[in-house]
Amino acid sequence: MAGLETPTAGTVTMDPPVKGDAGGIAFVFQQPSLLPWRTALQNVVLPLDLIGKGSPVSRREIASDLLETVGLKEAATHFPSQLSGGMKMRVSIARALVTDPHVLLLDEPFAALDDMLRNQLGQLLLEIWERRRLTVVMVTHNIAESVLLSQRIAVMREGALASVLENPLPRPRTEDIRTTVEFGDFYGQVSHALRGE
DSSP: OOSSSSOOOOOEEEEEEEEGGTEEEEEOOOOOOOOTTTTTHHHHHHHHHHHTTTTTHHHHHHHHHHHTTOOOOTTOOOOOGGHHHHHHHHHHHHHHHOOSEEEEEETTTTTTTOOOOOOOHHHHHHHEEEEEOOOEEEEOSSSHHHHHSSSEEEEEEETEEEEEEOOOOSSSOGGGGSSSHHHHHHHHHHHHHTOOO
């Protein structure tokens, strides 16, 4: 999907077309992959430096605003070794958003975090989506996370697409929706689809 490899079969079509090398596609991986010799702010600025977008002052302003968005404005001068796991992931999310991408690819970004932090970052992701309305594709093995965050769930089984489920839950969503009958019903549908039932 990111265009990093040539597919052996099939195509990925984006409308409008998106160029990853110009910042149109951004990634958040399982590990934050922050550069240890750069501060949180410098790590967020990095993609803008690499694509040469804007002046140095405007790059820092954009990065600073994003750190505020993810609740880390006070940690701008901290190095990764001074940040908790959740803070590092927030920096990683800010760095991914700094180029104002059309598509955000998430590869189990919260897998290494405890449930409370995972839920907090999931809620942050929902808030960011409500403001920006960019396309987000997320890989997760957590059914509850997929039900809370998704509009559509593509269920994979044995390396192949098994089914696609439309999420009927209303937006905007908060953590409270987890306690509803509707959430439980859709959770059950996804669970059955994963088992091939």
